[in-house]
Amino acid sequence: MATKLTIPKLQMSTTEGTLAEWLVDDGATVEAGQPIYSLETDKSVQEIEAPESGTLTQSAAAGETYPVGHEIGEIS
Amino acid sequence: MAQDLDINHDTLREIYRQMSRIHEVDKAIQAGLSSGKFMFTYWPLTGQECIPAAIAPLVTAEDSMITIYRGIHDQVAKGVPLKGLFAEALGRVDGVNKGKGGSPHISDPSSGSMLTTAIVGAGAPIANGIALANKMRGTGKVTIVNFGDGATSIGAVHEAMNLAGAWKLPVIFMCQNNQIGEYTPIPEYTASEGFTARAEALGFRGITLDGNDPVAFYNGMKEIIESVRNGDGPVFVEAMTLRLGPHAGVGWSHLLNKEELAAAKEAWPVPATRKLLIEAGICTEEELDAMDKANAEEVKEAVEFGLASEVTGEDEMLLDVYGDPDVVPVRGQRTQRAAEPEFTGETKEMAMFEAVQDALDLSMQLDDNVYCLGEDIGDDPGGVFKCFKGMQSKWGERIRPTPIAEQAIIGCATGSALVGMRPVAEIMFADFVGVCMDQITNHAAKQRYMSGATTHVPMTVRMIAGGGIGGFGAQHSQSTEAMLLHQPGLKIVYPSTPTEAKGLLMSCIFDDDPCIQMESMMLTYALKEEVPVGDYRIPLGVAKVKRPGTDITLITYGWQVMQCLMAAEELAKDGISCEVLDLRTLLPLDYDRILASVEKTGRALVVHAAVEFCGLGAEIASTINETLFGQLKAPASRFGAAYAPIAYSKTIETAQVPNVGSIAARVRDIVK
Numbered sequence: 001m002a003t004k005l006t007i008p009k010l011q012m013s014t015t016e017g018t019l020a021e022w023l024v025d026d027g028a029t030v031e032a033g034q035p036i037y038s039l040e041t042d043k044s045v046q047e048i049e050a051p052e053s054g055t056l057t058q059s060a061a062a063g064e065t066y067p068v069g070h071e072i073g074e075i076s
Numbered sequence: 077m078a079q080d081l082d083i084n085h086d087t088l089r090e091i092y093r094q095m096s097r098i099h100e101v102d103k104a105i106q107a108g109l110s111s112g113k114f115m116f117t118y119w120p121l122t123g124q125e126c127i128p129a130a131i132a133p134l135v136t137a138e139d140s141m142i143t144i145y146r147g148i149h150d151q152v153a154k155g156v157p158l159k160g161l162f163a164e165a166l167g168r169v170d171g172v173n174k175g176k177g178g179s180p181h182i183s184d185p186s187s188g189s190m191l192t193t194a195i196v197g198a199g200a201p202i203a204n205g206i207a208l209a210n211k212m213r214g215t216g217k218v219t220i221v222n223f224g225d226g227a228t229s230i231g232a233v234h235e236a237m238n239l240a241g242a243w244k245l246p247v248i249f250m251c252q253n254n255q256i257g258e259y260t261p262i263p264e265y266t267a268s269e270g271f272t273a274r275a276e277a278l279g280f281r282g283i284t285l286d287g288n289d290p291v292a293f294y295n296g297m298k299e300i301i302e303s304v305r306n307g308d309g310p311v312f313v314e315a316m317t318l319r320l321g322p323h324a325g326v327g328w329s330h331l332l333n334k335e336e337l338a339a340a341k342e343a344w345p346v347p348a349t350r351k352l353l354i355e356a357g358i359c360t361e362e363e364l365d366a367m368d369k370a371n372a373e374e375v376k377e378a379v380e381f382g383l384a385s386e387v388t389g390e391d392e393m394l395l396d397v398y399g400d401p402d403v404v405p406v407r408g409q410r411t412q413r414a415a416e417p418e419f420t421g422e423t424k425e426m427a428m429f430e431a432v433q434d435a436l437d438l439s440m441q442l443d444d445n446v447y448c449l450g451e452d453i454g455d456d457p458g459g460v461f462k463c464f465k466g467m468q469s470k471w472g473e474r475i476r477p478t479p480i481a482e483q484a485i486i487g488c489a490t491g492s493a494l495v496g497m498r499p500v501a502e503i504m505f506a507d508f509v510g511v512c513m514d515q516i517t518n519h520a521a522k523q524r525y526m527s528g529a530t531t532h533v534p535m536t537v538r539m540i541a542g543g544g545i546g547g548f549g550a551q552h553s554q555s556t557e558a559m560l561l562h563q564p565g566l567k568i569v570y571p572s573t574p575t576e577a578k579g580l581l582m583s584c585i586f587d588d589d590p591c592i593q594m595e596s597m598m599l600t601y602a603l604k605e606e607v608p609v610g611d612y613r614i615p616l617g618v619a620k621v622k623r624p625g626t627d628i629t630l631i632t633y634g635w636q637v638m639q640c641l642m643a644a645e646e647l648a649k650d651g652i653s654c655e656v657l658d659l660r661t662l663l664p665l666d667y668d669r670i671l672a673s674v675e676k677t678g679r680a681l682v683v684h685a686a687v688e689f690c691g692l693g694a695e696i697a698s699t700i701n702e703t704l705f706g707q708l709k710a711p712a713s714r715f716g717a718a719y720a721p722i723a724y725s726k727t728i729e730t731a732q733v734p735n736v737g738s739i740a741a742r743v744r745d746i747v748k
Contacts (some may be wrong), residue, residue: 006112010325030380051107052278069112 002076003052009068010041017041018065019072024050026058030075037062037072050075079356083291087133089359091290092155092349094129096368098149099346100375101158105148105165106326108379116179119146121241121322126345127252127287127315128153129221130294134301136573138215139186140206140495142199145180145223147192150222155187158374162382170381174528175388176372176396183250183527187190190494192533197227200236200249201487202519208242209309209492210449212473218228218304219491220248225314226257228271235652237312237483241278244478246298249275251312252287254319256331260525271495275312290352307658320344327423382723396529397564399588403617404564404662408703410668415618416579428599431574431607432463432538435501435581438611438678440471443498446585447474450484450502450538460504461540461600470596482512486537486748490520493535498585506539506556506594515558520590536584536591543685543733544598544635546726553729555634557594557662565618567591568662572599572637575607576660581615588615595636596685603638617664621673625655626678627747631670631696633659636734643739652747662692667699678709679746685733710746715739 007017018040024030035047036056050056057065060072081088102122108114110585123144134151135141143150151161153592156172164171165179172184180194190206193199203221208216218555227233240247258263268274272282283297293315300311322329326335342348352505353359359367380457386580388442394404402411426434439446448464454477458465468475478485483604487500503512516537524532560566567589577595584591623635623644630640637658644654657673659666680700693714700712718732 004113008112008326009115010109012117012324013458033103037514044330046325046328046330048110049106051111051113069115070110 002074003054003075004071005075007039007066007068007070008048009071010046013069014041016065016067019060020045021061021062022058023047024056026056029058030054030056081291081356083220083294084417086293087351088290090133091126091294092353093371093544094153094344095349097153097374097690098125098129098438100368100371101148101152104379107546110326113168113481116167116177117324117653118324118326119324121146121149123320123344124252124254124317124721125149126290126293126349127250127317128475129192130290131297134297135188135218137186139217140171140188140190140203140348142193142203142206144189144192144196144199144224144724145194146224147222148181148656151184151189151192152536154189155562156189158186158378159381160184162378163385164246165386166382168382169388170385171388171640173529173530174392174427174585176392177473178528180294183523183531187290187528191523193519194359195514197223197233197520198487199223199228200233201239201318201484201515202491203247204236204240204245204484205488205491205493205499206495206582207245208243208272208488208489209495209497210246211563214312215722216305218246218248218301220250222252222274224257225251225253225255225271226265227251228274229257229265232483232487234274235479235481235659236274236487237275237310238479239481239484241487243278244307245302245709246307247310248304249312251314252317253280253314254317256319256323258323259331261331271314272312272651280310280312282312282314284314284316287317288343288348290349298481310612311679314715339595363654380589384675389623396692398524398527399532400566403567405663405665407699408667408670411617411664412668413615415620416614419608419612423607424609425604426574426607427601427604428571428574428577428595429461429463429601431578431701432581432595433465433467435578435585436463436605437467439498439500439585440474441584442611443586446498446500447476448500448502449478449488450480451480451485451504453477453502459502463502463667466706468715478532480506486512486515486520489535489537490515490533493533494523494531498534498536500536500538504539504540505552507551507554508686509539509556509560515588519639521563523566524589532588534588536593537579538581538595538647540600541634542686543722543729544595544596547724548722549724557685558686559689560592561663561692565590567664569616569660570594570662570677570728571636571660572606572634572658574603576614577608579612580616580660581612581617583613586613594634598635601659614660616661618661619657619666619668619669621655622658623654625653625677626742627653627677628681629655629657629673629677630681630683630739631659632683633662634685636685639734639736639739640683642736643743646740647737647743650744652743654743657707665696670696671700671703674704674712675707675720678707680712681712681746682712683734683739683741684716684724687719688714690717691716713742713746715742
């Protein structure tokens with residue numbers, strides 16, 4: 001089953017986040033715990049780790065700001 | 077051959093197993109949050125796994141634990157079931173607290189995890205209460221209260237430590253020093269070089285332990301827990317550790333630079349203990365892998381269970397505010413409650429302070445769980461209002477004079493009530509409620525709801541309102557009931573006679589929700605009457621007509637009842653017939669008798685000594701107007717104190733609070 005990746009709510013004040021950079025190529029194999037993208041919110045830039053191991057499919061472009069809950073890709 | 081370590085190998089293996097379990101929970105939460113699958117606030121415990129894991133083999137479910145919002149590690153190690161824990165964090169019906177508390181408010185009495193607070197430092201006074209109950213019952217059980225280093229700055233921790241030292245309570249103050257108070261690191265928020273000296277200054281042991289070293293920490297805690305069990309008094313432990321994550325959210329701390337973070341990961345007890353077990357030849361890598369895998373499986377099942385559980389629905393909204401949902405005030409809802417039968421037995425003349433003492437004394441005779449605490453309640457003087465005169469000589473340790481520390485008093489009452497005691501606390505003047513508002517409102521009042529009714533707080537707080545006499549000034553005269561009425565979870569009574577002070581107080585003491593009895597200084601000594609002897613109770617939520625009438629209902633309580641009765645007497649001379657309804661209980665509010673009286677008279681004025689603006693009078697008048705609109709001869713109105721602090725000048729005080737003359741004038745205005 002694929003695990004969807006959405007913009008997480010990491011702080012009480014977070015309503016949106018900027019997908020600053022994909023750290024792994026589209027279609028690459030990732031390990032759980034490996035940083036896969038960096039997220040910029042009002043407070044800081046944070047590297048988000050893969051929640052599961054599998055193949056990463058990106059569905060959102062880097063450099064854009066998305067609301068919390070917006071789907072940006074999946075790991076299958 | 078295994079290397080000789082200063083710990084039983086099975087114990088170390090078990091400590092690692094627990095650390096790994098905590099780590100799997102941490103990982104699963106972070107994975108759920110960062111993928112967007114979970115949406116809740118998380119305060120990562122990464123780096124602090126060793127502390128509760130090493131304590132776990134030294135305690136049982138009968139030993140109590142209190143922790144804070146950054147406390148999932150403490151919950152896991154204490155034995156809170158993981159399925160219920162995940163369901164709770166997700167706000168689901170199968171959560172340990174029905175999804176009504178969430179991860180920052182876990183209570184699971186079955187594992188001894190009694191309360192989790194999201195108010196920094198507030199758990200310490202409550203832990204004292206549990207410890208006191210254990211001491212009074214002679215159980216030999218310990219209570220451990222966890223908090224971060226940041227909590228050492230807050231007053232509640234100091235008050236609690238002072239009380240624990242004075243009473244030699246079997247409690248351990250577990251300061252998990254992770255070096256950062258939320259976003260502000262040491263030394264920005266304190267010039268202290270460590271915190272143990274604070275315990276020493278208060279007369280008990282403070283010990284620093286390496287909270288990241290499972291062997292040293294386990295051995296240190298073993299001796300400490302034994303000494304506390306033996307009755308040697310409290311211990312403050314400064315467990316040195318480091319928070320690897322941010323204050324809230326996921327990932328690694330951005331307050332540590334690259335080198336600091338790398339070093340911290342090296343010292344991180346989860347991989348470090350794993351390495352130790354392998355290097356010491358206690359476990360093979362395969363054994364540890366299997367252990368980690370089993371933990372990951374358990375966590376995976378718990379996550380699936382949590383996600384499959386139904387989100388807690390609206391039907392739960394008004395449940396668990398009180399034991400009885402009918403206590404919740406719903407505009408115009410007329411819950412009918414039977415009044416007390418007319419008393420025909422033996423009576424004795426008493427003033428209110430004597431009637432209060434009679435209620436306390438009888439309640440203590442009836443139930444060993446009843447005890448009293450408060451400032452100066454020992455002999456001599458037997459309480460500044462004389463309610464306790466001779467009580468300590470008679471009851472010994474069940475009458476407990478406290479330090480001047482209202483947070484410590486209310487926290488202690490709350491904690492002991494959580495484990496079945498029925499404490500009665502006196503905080504002297506009602507104005508002092510501000511000092512302990514957090515303990516009353518955030519803890520005692522909310523605990524039943526937040527814990528999904530797995531716990532409740534059967535405590536009573538008495539406070540004296542000094543207004544009306546004159547000369548007590550702004551900080552000893554205020555009527556604070558409206559502040560407390562705004563806090564769901566509290567029941568509030570306000571007697572106007574000695575008989576009612578006794579009858580309501582006994583009902584409060586044996587009620588399962590936190591109750592507050594406000595007593596008026598105007599009535600404490602001045603008014604004497606025949607009071608029923610023996611067990612006498614007036615049900616909560618039952619108002620009483622003190623003077624029947626036909627033209628207007630004066631709805632009032634406390635010392636304003638007397639003012640209204642005198643005004644009614646004066647108005648009768650003008651041919652205006654007033655019905656005076658004494659609410660007696662402010663919550664649960666007796667809407668049925670209020671509306672029944674106004675249906676008869678067609679007019680209503682609510683009178684109270686508290687400030688009129690946003691007061692109980694406005695609430696009642698509004699409900700009357702909405703409910704009985706077509707039947708009223710005039711709009712229901714309210715009359716309270718002017719919007720100013722109570723003045724020291726008697727002339728101003730008399731004018732600012734409703735009095736016989738001003739009440740009569742208002743009535744004439746309404747009835748004309």
